[in-house]
Amino acid sequence: DTAVSQTPKYLVTQMGNDKSIKCEQNLGHDTMYWYKQDSKKFLKIMFSYNNKELIINETVPNRFSPKSPDKAHLNLHINSLELGDSAVYFCASSQELGTGGYNEQFFGPGTRLTVL
């Protein structure tokens, strides 16, 4: 069974469109994340949710809106897509509560978003 899954794996769309990426984890973790990997492979955190509560919200345009319907899911909705949004988006999860914070984050396979 896949621990952290994302759909779709590839997403090609036109500028100005709205799209969503879904993420699900079956590890029972209480914290989920979205990272963006740019064309130079630099990884940067975008959002973090702990028990459905937004914990980290980096300097990300308002066009990006995460939604966590439950602890196992964290979706990313992007409005009015721009060329610069083209990247690979990774979802991750970890167990934070009760672990002292040293548990590693498990990453999904990524979603390659291409905006034309």
Place this chain on the structure above:
Amino acid sequence: AQSVTQLGSHVSVSEGALVLLRCNYSSSVPPYLFWYVQYPNQGLQLLLKYTSAATLVKGINGFEAEFKKSETSFHLTKPSAHMSDAAEYFCAVRPDRGSTLGRLYFGRGTQLTVWP
């Protein structure tokens, strides 16, 4: 601000040679440190982590890393490279130990090429 520096964006070695990937971090307190590997078109996989139990950490696939507080370094090594080690390697720091933020700061990655 926290930062992670990976010296050398590209490292090339011959099969059977020593692999050394360098990572230096900046943190006011000893952080948690991680090495992740990313194979082409895949997500990140944890190689090993430092959580203050031991300064020499052994990971998967024969990799190990040594935490040196005086040098603020966490270099990754493998005695003998294998063709299958060719991938992108990321060093990551979690500076806020014990908090629930779960924020990871990544280095810019080192692409390892292994020549036959």
